[in-house]
Amino acid sequence: MMSSQTKYIFVTGGVSSSLGKGIIAASLAKLLQAQGYKTTIQKLDPYINVDPGTLNPYEHGECYVTNDGAETDLDLGHYERFLNVPTSQANNITTGRIYQSVISKERQGKYLGKTVQVIPHITDEIKENIKFLGSENKYDIIITEIGGTVGDIESLPYIEALRQLKWEMGEENLIVIHLTLIPYLSAAKELKTKPTQHSVKTLMESGVQADILVCRTEHELNNDIKEKLARFCNVNSDCVIESVDVNTIYDVPNYMYRECLDKVALKKLKLKYSEPDLNSWNNFLNKYKNPKSSVKIALIGKYVELQDSYKSILESFIHAGSVNEVRVDIVPIHSEFIDSDNVHEKLKSYNGVLVAPGFGERGVEGKIEAIKYVRTNNIPFFGICYGMQMAVVEFARNVLNIADANSTEVSANTNNPVIDLMENQKTITDKGGTMRLGSWQCSLSKGSLCSSIYKSTNIEERHRHRYELNNKYLKKLEENGLIASGKNDDTNLVEVVEIEDHPWFVGVQFHPEYKSTVSSPHPLFVSFVNAAKNNNN
Ligand code: GLN
Numbered sequence: 001m002m003s004s005q006t007k008y009i010f011v012t013g014g015v016s017s018s019l020g021k022g023i024i025a026a027s028l029a030k031l032l033q034a035q036g037y038k039t040t041i042q043k044l045d046p047y048i049n050v051d052p053g054t055l056n057p058y059e060h061g062e063c064y065v066t067n068d069g070a071e072t073d074l075d076l077g078h079y080e081r082f083l084n085v086p087t088s089q090a091n092n093i094t095t096g097r098i099y100q101s102v103i104s105k106e107r108q109g110k111y112l113g114k115t116v117q118v119i120p121h122i123t124d125e126i127k128e129n130i131k132f133l134g135s136e137n138k139y140d141i142i143i144t145e146i147g148g149t150v151g152d153i154e155s156l157p158y159i160e161a162l163r164q165l166k167w168e169m170g171e172e173n174l175i176v177i178h179l180t181l182i183p184y185l186s187a188a189k190e191l192k193t194k195p196t197q198h199s200v201k202t203l204m205e206s207g208v209q210a211d212i213l214v215c216r217t218e219h220e221l222n223n224d225i226k227e228k229l230a231r232f233c234n235v236n237s238d239c240v241i242e243s244v245d246v247n248t249i250y251d252v253p254n255y256m257y258r259e260c261l262d263k264v265a266l267k268k269l270k271l272k273y274s275e276p277d278l279n280s281w282n283n284f285l286n287k288y289k290n291p292k293s294s295v296k297i298a299l300i301g302k303y304v305e306l307q308d309s310y311k312s313i314l315e316s317f318i319h320a321g322s323v324n325e326v327r328v329d330i331v332p333i334h335s336e337f338i339d340s341d342n343v344h345e346k347l348k349s350y351n352g353v354l355v356a357p358g359f360g361e362r363g364v365e366g367k368i369e370a371i372k373y374v375r376t377n378n379i380p381f382f383g384i385c386y387g388m389q390m391a392v393v394e395f396a397r398n399v400l401n402i403a404d405a406n407s408t409e410v411s412a413n414t415n416n417p418v419i420d421l422m423e424n425q426k427t428i429t430d431k432g433g434t435m436r437l438g439s440w441q442c443s444l445s446k447g448s449l450c451s452s453i454y455k456s457t458n459i460e461e462r463h464r465h466r467y468e469l470n471n472k473y474l475k476k477l478e479e480n481g482l483i484a485s486g487k488n489d490d491t492n493l494v495e496v497v498e499i500e501d502h503p504w505f506v507g508v509q510f511h512p513e514y515k516s517t518v519s520s521p522h523p524l525f526v527s528f529v530n531a532a533k534n535n536n537n
Pocket residue numbers: 356357358359360384385386387409464465466467468
């Protein structure tokens with residue numbers, strides 16, 4: 001359903017952060033996509049990092065990686081999981097990226113003779129990046145989410161760019177959804193609209209009128225409150241949308257459908273509304289909500305106290321659980337506190353164990369202990385990136401009897417670097433955007449577990465790493481049962497290891513979790529959950 005011009009829906013946030021702009025944006029996009037509109041989402045992040053690749057997960061949650069190798073905000077993961085359409089660097093803009101581009105243009109003399117200023121140069125750069133996504137005419141509708149909360153100093157240039165675009169494009173081509181919070185005061189037993197009135201006013205001070213309010217609330221909004229919000233905030237009363245807390249983010253599209261968010265947005269944009277086809281979505285939800293049994297999986301990592309650190313892995317388990325019709329209970333376990341004395345106690349009750357990606361020295365010995373335990377006790381094991389590398393170290397130490405086997409990331413001077421820095425990484429000193437990133441080809445050997453799982457011998461997966469399996473040790477590893485069943489054709493880099501004589505032991509150098517979506521759950525997660533289901537621990 002291609003309209004003549006790409007239309008824009010901006011999503012801003014008011015009152016508080018963490019209201020879930022990304023989920024509202026993804027849910028609306030889902031509803032529009034389910035009516036045949038080609039839709040994508042863009043996230044504008046007001047921080048000064050060029051990308052979130054250098055951020056600790058404690059700061060900003062997981063770093064998500066796209067096919068084209070962009071290190072991005074985790075909201076892009078939600079967009080892909082909801083829409084099943086790949087995103088790219090163009091879908092995530094940061095203030096750092098905007099300034100980097102403007103400053104490099106200034107050095108090239110592109111603004112010769114002019115004073116370079118926030119308005120118009122920074123705002124023009126923001127506008128160009130927003131319009132760039134729409135320029136190829138690939139999309140009917142682009143949903144653009146502005147990070148942060150209205151009133152933040154950092155987001156002002158974005159709000160100004162939005163004001164200018166709204167003026168230039170016209171009301172029918174650009175609308176603004178303001179996501180806000182309606183707090184409940186238990187002492188007064190009342191929902192309060194004042195913070196929302198103030199945040200809409202703050203937005204108006206920058207010249208932007210919200211068209212639709214989406215109100216996060218713990219209690220349902222009655223008509224009086226909706227009317228009051230409409231009156232004070234200059235919006236139609238059907239444009240006050242309630243968003244009550246739900247059990248799972250995957251319920252939000254249905255909720256927004258019932259609240260008619262898609263209908264009012266399309267009306268404002270003068271686009272045709274038709275009934276969204278949510279059949280396959282609801283099929284997934286149905287199976288997810290009605291599991292026939294459950295499995296318990298340990299997620300071993302070092303950022304386990306924060307649920308956003310391993311976001312894509314957790315979501316992949318939801319997709320895989322639905323396919324298997326099981327509830328997947330993920331129990332995070334801190335690798336720093338696992339040792340040979342407590343490993344049995346800590347891991348004995350799990351149907352499967354996943355060792356997570358990671359960086360640096362902290363917690364690696366615990367990961368290695370855990371892998372030894374699951375390898376020798378036939379417990380399904382899934383190692384991702386660092387988890388795969390630690391599986392190689394464990395095997396070298398305990399099966400090949402190379403006591404000092406290690407990764408040079410952990411021990412730079414080990415005599416047995418079974419995991420070593422990739423050759424082309426050795427001269428790199430900059431940290432930002434310099435890893436082996438994005439989608440790379442991998443050939444799977446015929447007859448391997450992985451080729452049967454993928455039903456293919458040629459796959460593409462996304463990467464984010466600097467180290468690799470040292471091929472000098474490969475022959476010995478394989479002779480003893482750790483098989484390199486996946487390799488990159490051009491570089492011979494080992495992408496997958498597996499142990500044949502084990503119920504399910506797979507380590508992958510790539511990140512399958514970035515590619516699992518509701519409509520296309522990742523086969524490795526589906527198979528791992530199935531193996532866990534068959535392991536009646
Ligand atoms: N630290 C490892 C490397 O850089 C693994 C990275 C990861 O787990 N994403 O190769």
